[in-house]
Amino acid sequence: MFNSELKRGSLELLILSVLTGPRRHGYEIGKLMDQRSDGKLEFPVSTLYSILYRMEDRGWIKGRWVEKKGVRRRCYYTLTAKGRAVLEAQQKEWKDFTAAVNRVIGVSYA
Amino acid sequence: MFNSELKRGSLELLILSVLTGPRRHGYEIGKLMDQRSDGKLEFPVSTLYSILYRMEDRGWIKGRWVEKKGVRRRCYYTLTAKGRAVLEAQQKEWKDFTAAVNRVIGVSYA
DNA sequence: GAGACATACTTCGTACCACGAAGTATCGTG
């Protein structure tokens, strides 16, 4: 839907936002993103998982494998304290950034 | 100021926006961006010029060298018809994209 | 007139990251 470059800075923020709710597994996060944006912010599984792995490496989220018979193995993710701090910082940055861009492109010739 | 990843999708839009006014040379575009965003959207010259060259390659902008004695040589850029079309498309994309992101991160748990 | 600083542009290499492709495996449904 949207240019990949455009999405670059906000995919982490989107996923962190989803994880403020109950713990979710990867596939579920992808589906939720799709639903909550009316299909506009859908992204491929390879992107989704690579971001999840990266965020876990950085200690922003914590994954826990759950295996039950009759259900496929799933890795459920929750936010860590660090993740919550990063989320807050990224929210603020997103807000400031979009405000700055809007100001420049809105008043393009003054 | 802002994360490079965040800026990725919008630098072209920002520069195109600046060029809706009178023709500008590279250095001038950088300074204008700095001023108009209160220093928030400043970016290094290597970034600035690489984007300008790319946009000219793609036919979005047209550069013209101006040399006068007593003034350093400067390349002044203007928007092409194609550039104006791209600007319009990127403006719309930016608006739709930020709206979608805001919707998802705003209602993070519904 | 020498040194410092702003102006103005160039080139090159690097690192990050979203994505496509291909694959593995399990579950439900007709």
Place this chain on the structure above:
DNA sequence: CACGATACTTCGTGGTACGAAGTATGTCTC
């Protein structure tokens, strides 16, 4: 049992912002 949905993995690639280093000229100050 074939097919599609679910669920995750791995690997390679290409686009791109950036840092570093360089060239060159104008202005200001002492």
